[in-house]
Amino acid sequence: MVDDPVVLNDWHPVARSEDVQEGALLPVHLLEEDIVLWRSSDELHACRDLCAHRGTKLSGGQVHDDTLVCPYHGWAYNSDGQCVHVPAHPEQTIPKRAQVKTYHVQERYNLIWVAIGEPAQDIPVFPEWDDPTYRKLLCGPYGAFDLCGLRAIENFLDVAHFPFVHEGILGDIAYPTIEDYGTTIESDGVLSKGVSVYQPDPYGTGHGDVVAYTYRALRPFTAYLAKESEGARFSILFCVTPHTALKSTLWMWVALNYDHKTPAAELIAWQEKILNQDIPIIQAQRPALLPLYTQTDLLLNSDRTLIVYRKWLQEMGLRFGTVGG
Numbered sequence: 001m002v003d004d005p006v007v008l009n010d011w012h013p014v015a016r017s018e019d020v021q022e023g024a025l026l027p028v029h030l031l032e033e034d035i036v037l038w039r040s041s042d043e044l045h046a047c048r049d050l051c052a053h054r055g056t057k058l059s060g061g062q063v064h065d066d067t068l069v070c071p072y073h074g075w076a077y078n079s080d081g082q083c084v085h086v087p088a089h090p091e092q093t094i095p096k097r098a099q100v101k102t103y104h105v106q107e108r109y110n111l112i113w114v115a116i117g118e119p120a121q122d123i124p125v126f127p128e129w130d131d132p133t134y135r136k137l138l139c140g141p142y143g144a145f146d147l148c149g150l151r152a153i154e155n156f157l158d159v160a161h162f163p164f165v166h167e168g169i170l171g172d173i174a175y176p177t178i179e180d181y182g183t184t185i186e187s188d189g190v191l192s193k194g195v196s197v198y199q200p201d202p203y204g205t206g207h208g209d210v211v212a213y214t215y216r217a218l219r220p221f222t223a224y225l226a227k228e229s230e231g232a233r234f235s236i237l238f239c240v241t242p243h244t245a246l247k248s249t250l251w252m253w254v255a256l257n258y259d260h261k262t263p264a265a266e267l268i269a270w271q272e273k274i275l276n277q278d279i280p281i282i283q284a285q286r287p288a289l290l291p292l293y294t295q296t297d298l299l300l301n302s303d304r305t306l307i308v309y310r311k312w313l314q315e316m317g318l319r320f321g322t323v324g325g
Contacts, residue, residue, distance in 0.1 A: 002031040004320040008117035010219055011104075011124075013239050013251050015112045016138070020044065025068075027059035029144075029243045031116055031320075034059075035103060040066040040079060046105040046114050047081050052098050109237070109253055110138065124218040125188075126237045127226075128255035134235075136255050137264055139271045141241070143249035147282045149221050149240035150290040150313075150321045152248060155282050156223050156238045157215050157309060159197045160302040165277050172200050172208060178302035190217035190312050192305040194228070202227075217309045220318055232258040245321045246288055250275065292322035 002008060014028040015037060026037040027049055034049035036059040049057045051070040060071040067076040067084060075098070076085040083098035104115040108123045128134040155161070160178050162171030175198035183192040192215040202211045212228040221242055226235040234256045241249040252271060259267070291297060292310055299307050313322075 001033075002116075002320055004318065005117060006316050006318045007031060007220060007242065007320045009115065009120050010117075010221070011106070011113040011115050011119055011122075012221060012241055013111040014114050014241055016141075017107050017110045017112055020112065023063045025059050025061065025063065027057065028114075030114055031242060032244055033116060035114060036068070037105070037112060037114075038063055038068055043079060044105055044107060044112065045079050046103040046112075047077070048101040048103075050100060051075060052083065052100055058100065111239075111251065124222045124224075124237070126224070126253060126255075128235050128257075129253075131255075131257075133257045134233075134255040135257070135260055136253060137267055137271075139252040139254055139268050139275075141249045141251055142272075142275060143241070144243055144247050145250070145279060145283070146246060147248055147279070148246055148289050148321050149242040149248040150292075151282050151285055151288070152240050152250060152278075153217065153221060153223050153238070154290065154306050154309065155278055156225070157192075157217060157305045158303065159195050159213065159215075161281070162197050162199070165281055166274060168200060169274065170197075170199055172198055175208075180301055181304065183304045183308040185308060185312050185315075188216070188218060190305065190309050191215075192308075195305065215305055217305075217312065220313060220316075220321075232256075242321065287323050290322045292318065294323050296323070 012030055014030055015026055020026045020037045020039055022039045028035050035046055036049040038045050049059050051058055053075050054072055056072040058068055058070055061069045067078055069076045074087040075083050077100055078084050081100040081102040083094050106113045109126055109129055113123050163173045163176045167173050179196050181194045194212050195215055196210050196212045199211050200208045202209055214226045214228055216224040218224055221240040223238045227233055237253040239251040292313055
């Protein structure tokens, strides 16, 4: 079991809202826990996917009369995880210990978020979500990949790899220079502004230009970027579901206030192309876990966001997904 309050007491996306309809069950895996999502007539629920009776998975059962019914012997659990019916002994008083653990669950950005522990703060803010001038596209889920989720977040925060991993798309190998920029730790995470890189055709004009981005690490497994430009603006909320320290699913909400005519499938395919270039790079990194407490790699000024991100994780006491964690 994971024993790290930093990640246990945080919100993590585990499914799309549409994946759990009323009366349906969906098994998910988060932080080494098997969880089943289910809907009663008026509420979404998340509980441990394990019957208290004989230890089978509840996700193989059904929802009946707003209870979760085990497929093995028909034990029925209410929304609080308490068993309320034992078919083999209908007249017997049900022991209080006949219950399953329940978890905090919310829906936000058309995703289902679960916190295994006691969340200290709300789900991270996606500023463009409620702005009707932005077109929002969900890219993903992608995975589950055999990679460390913290490594995936670092890759998302790293602009210096654009000319090499995404040459001709996000960067140009002839213009690899990354000018210095500022990074701070704010109340809502790590903030980097003015992170600039030369891009071949950032505005669809056929001409290259230097583009500046704002990057934020909102939580250990949630990050955000926004293109700093007048008029046409673009942002991404990037989230990781850490199934285990080395198995992750990736999610991207893309928001743009232009190009409302290009089919969504084309824009999503473009993002997938970028992601598919990143995945093998992340999987090839060694150590596979994030070297948070050891100096096994060499970080420079162009890696300033990563340096501060690691410092921030150290200050909060994160251990999960790290070397020696």
